Amino acid sequence: MKLSIENLSFKTANTNILSDISLDVEANSFIGVLGPNGAGKSTLLKCIYGVNTPDKGSVFFENKNLLTMPRKERARKIAVLAQESGSQFDFSVEQVVQMGRYPHKKTLENYSKADKKIVDETLEKLNLTSYRNRFFNTLSGGEKQRVLIARVLAQEADFIILDEPTNHLDIGHQIGIMNIVKNLGVTVLAAIHDINIAALYCDNLVVLKQGQIVTSGTTNHVINKTTIKDTFNIDVDVYQHKTCGKNHIAYNLN
Numbered sequence: 286m287k288l289s290i291e292n293l294s295f296k297t298a299n300t301n302i303l304s305d306i307s308l309d310v311e312a313n314s315f316i317g318v319l320g321p322n323g324a325g326k327s328t329l330l331k332c333i334y335g336v337n338t339p340d341k342g343s344v345f346f347e348n349k350n351l352l353t354m355p356r357k358e359r360a361r362k363i364a365v366l367a368q369e370s371g372s373q374f375d376f377s378v379e380q381v382v383q384m385g386r387y388p389h390k391k392t393l394e395n396y397s398k399a400d401k402k403i404v405d406e407t408l409e410k411l412n413l414t415s416y417r418n419r420f421f422n423t424l425s426g427g428e429k430q431r432v433l434i435a436r437v438l439a440q441e442a443d444f445i446i447l448d449e450p451t452n453h454l455d456i457g458h459q460i461g462i463m464n465i466v467k468n469l470g471v472t473v474l475a476a477i478h479d480i481n482i483a484a485l486y487c488d489n490l491v492v493l494k495q496g497q498i499v500t501s502g503t504t505n506h507v508i509n510k511t512t513i514k515d516t517f518n519i520d521v522d523v524y525q526h527k528t529c530g531k532n533h534i535a536y537n538l539n
């Protein structure tokens with residue numbers, strides 16, 4: 286098992302935000318985390334990538350404890366797209382993407398030709414080459430998101446955590462980015478709001494509600510009328526996608 290989360294709990298002064306989360310993720314699989322606003326998706330991801338310290342439980346990646354791993358070693362293993370990546374970046378697009386190479390560098394070591402090649406190729410892959418000298422702060426929401434995804438890709442980690450990767454992206458870019466991530470063939474854990482996008486790309490889904498796992502498993506096991514109603518309080522029709530055969534939903538008018 287690539288990633289193993291065992292009995293993970295996280296609480297603030299007086300509230301349990303996550304209760305007893307256990308989850309096993311197979312190597313090179315794409316796992317989607319679904320759930321309503323405030324369910325605990327970001328908190329769970331933050332516990333895994335080390336921004337939150339869980340009160341209880343463990344997180345093992347390749348049989349190593351992520352919670353006690355030195356920060357830089359963890360950064361070599363996990364690339365993260367956080368939900369709020371800050372508009373504080375007073376850097377060019379190229380510099381932001383280059384930051385993805387930082388975990389691979391020793392203290393004061395300069396970026397090598399190989400690093401620069403990876404940055405160039407990543408910019409090209411995301412159609413961002415013409416933006417390389419633009420300042421991050423001047424970009425549109427969707428452009429910023431693509432640059433932050435480029436930084437994740439440039440890190441070349443074999444575990445990627447994405448908190449709402451399709452945020453701000455038009456449907457063309459949503460599909461484009463998800464295709465790229467899917468084709469990397471690495472382990473991906475992503476919080477996703479769009480159920481049909483999640484169904485299309487994820488091998489397995491986990492549904493969180495009020496800090497607990499409601500259900501998990503294959504997309505066709507998880508996506509059904511009852512689970513969607515219980516989780517999001519909406520009525521949907523469930524149909525099978527013609528090409529991939531996975532369950533999708535259509536919203537109903539009330």
Ligand SMILES: Nc1ncnc2c1ncn2[C@@H]1O[C@H](COP(=O)(O)OP(=O)(O)OP(=O)(O)O)[C@@H](O)[C@H]1O
Nearest residue numbers: 297302320321322323324325326327328329368476
């Ligand atoms: N440090 C904190 N202090 C207090 N409450 C917190 C803290 N971190 C998270 N929470 C609360 O925990 C709950 C889960 O938050 P989280 O950001 O994980 O939700 P989410 O499922 O990612 O939601 P969304 O879909 O809106 O992004 C929310 O009610 C949030 O207000």
